[in-house]
Amino acid sequence: MSNPINTPDQRRFEQEAVKVLHDPRMQETIADRRAYWLEKARPGPAQRQAFETKYDEVVFGAIIWSLNTDPERPAVVTISRSPHRLGDLDIPGSRWGLDNPDSVYRVIPIDGAERYVIRGRVHQPRLTENYFTLWNAHMGTVDVLDGKSLVLDEDGRFEIFVDADEKGDRANHVRSSPAAVEFYIRDVVTDWAQERVNDLSIERLGGEPRRPERSFDQKVADAQAMLIRNVDNTMRWNAQALDKPANMFDFVIDRDTDGALRNQVYIMGHFDLADDEGLLIEVALGGARYFLAPITNLWGTTNDIVDRTSSLNLSQIERDADGAVRLLVSLRDPGIWNWLDSCDMPDGLMTLRWAEFENGRPDAGLGAKSRVIKLADIARELPHARRVTPQERDAQRARRADSYAWRIAE
Incomplete structure (x- = not known):
């Protein structure tokens, strides 16, 4: 193509x-x-x-x-x-x-x-x-x-x-x-x-x-x-995220007020994690046909979006076995499919985005919950997540890079 x-x-x-x-x-x-x-x-x-x-x-x-x-x-x-x-x-x-x-x-x-x-x-x-x-x-x-x-x-x-x-x-x-x-x-x-x-x-x-x-x-x-x-x-936009407490992406929309006429919802925030920690984010879609979780740096750009999973949308995410959408931000590979790779940054910014609601506005269930967990506790904290081997991660990254290649092809 x-x-x-x-x-x-x-x-x-x-x-x-x-x-x-x-x-x-x-x-x-x-x-x-x-x-x-x-x-x-x-x-x-x-x-x-x-x-x-x-x-x-x-x-x-x-x-x-x-x-x-x-x-x-x-x-x-x-x-x-x-x-x-x-x-x-x-x-x-x-x-x-x-x-x-x-x-x-x-x-x-x-x-x-x-x-x-x-x-x-x-x-x-x-x-x-x-x-x-x-x-x-x-x-x-x-x-x-x-x-x-x-x-x-x-x-x-x-x-x-x-x-x-x-x-x-x-x-x-x-x-x-x-x-x-x-x-x-x-x-x-x-x-x-x-x-x-x-x-x-x-x-x-x-x-x-x-x-x-x-x-x-x-x-x-x-x-x-x-x-x-x-x-x-860029500094002005960053302040909207950095002025909030680190690792806090908790949000539930009130459909009768801020959700009544909105066809897009953005949640800005920032993370700050130790090497052995991950930020677990549970997402409620609220009827959105589009959702994205990207990581950006202080300079207003995404990181390695081609070869690493530093952003995930609904076609790239795999729902957990219980049907929920859960993502994990961390420096180290946690061994689960829905890993948001921070690209060697212990801290960074994120803008969660929901859009394209079937009825032109979100359902009451739209929202997100976040908390910091220890990577050593993943089996207990994420029992329903798809686990991946290093070889499967390499294959996931290779497919991602191949799917992006057309955008920069001569």
């Missing part, structure tokens, strides 16, 4: 992003923010080690996103990818913003006074979750189209018209406004091996651009500004 991410525009933007990365002015800002962030965060040894690779991703994520901001020359660009090769180039990862390993995030710049058409094709099996969200300059929603409602032709193709007019008799429409600046498109891949994100392209309908393209100097300046913002935003 092909890779819908690997488009001519994607390759062009990644190549230009490498040029911006190596510009001396960009390198100066990278060094400045590096010192600033380490001073502010004061990380422990494991998080400091993670910084040496993950900061590079935060940097490249800012560059690649900032390059695709011209609404007269819009492109569909994926902004959060793992490190990969592009011809002879090593392309850094661009994960940032507490990324979801299941999600492919793509952006399209928009001018609210312009008219556009987004063309694409839906692959089978169809994605559980896919949203075309039109943002204003503050990431507020102007309009949103749920991908499940797309009207398709017999080949799975579609057109989405984007303008400030009424929908009229058009099958697929996103209503723009003067405040609109960007599409943020999120395709959530739950079965990594079988599912593929939508093919996407964008056409501006207003004729030739009226303004000249940004100079390279301006592109460097925009990338510098975005990196500065993103570092500060």
Whole structure:
């Protein structure tokens, strides 16, 4: 199967992003923010080690996103990818913003006074979750189209018209406004091996651009500004998790209040474990067709999501023999299938996420309970969990890596 991410525009933007990365002015800002962030965060040894690779991703994520901001020359660009090769180039990862390993995030710049058409094709099996969200300059929603409602032709193709007019008799429409600046498109891949994100392209309908393209100097300046913002935003988001007690993910939704109209539920927190401990999390799905538990570091990125089980979704989780969903976070392999591998970090952040409720809102049972256990007590604490041998773990990891490979294939 092909890779819908690997488009001519994607390759062009990644190549230009490498040029911006190596510009001396960009390198100066990278060094400045590096010192600033380490001073502010004061990380422990494991998080400091993670910084040496993950900061590079935060940097490249800012560059690649900032390059695709011209609404007269819009492109569909994926902004959060793992490190990969592009011809002879090593392309850094661009994960940032507490990324979801299941999600492919793509952006399209928009001018609210312009008219556009987004063309694409839906692959089978169809994605559980896919949203075309039109943002204003503050990431507020102007309009949103749920991908499940797309009207398709017999080949799975579609057109989405984007303008400030009424929908009229058009099958697929996103209503723009003067405040609109960007599409943020999120395709959530739950079965990594079988599912593929939508093919996407964008056409501006207003004729030739009226303004000249940004100079390279301006592109460097925009990338510098975005990196500065993103570092500060990461620290602000982290505070939402770090201000809570460690290892506390206990939560039960009140369907009559906070659950009544919500179609997504997020629970942020952080863990801090000794080498012989694990954080046991029991999850109640509450009717969610999508659930994810990813581990992130202080720098706002996931860790090794390809070769290690540092995130698990419902298609990767195996229910315990009693039907319950239980996960275990730990440094050492506990010998159970549902291991959230902390990737050598004794501490880290997690954002549990429930979504796609059958009736548009969660059932009363949605929630989570957590507690710290000793790994030596797993047989007693998790009697219903599927146990795995080292050979079975290797096979689990190999299947995971194989199922991810299409996303970074040329």
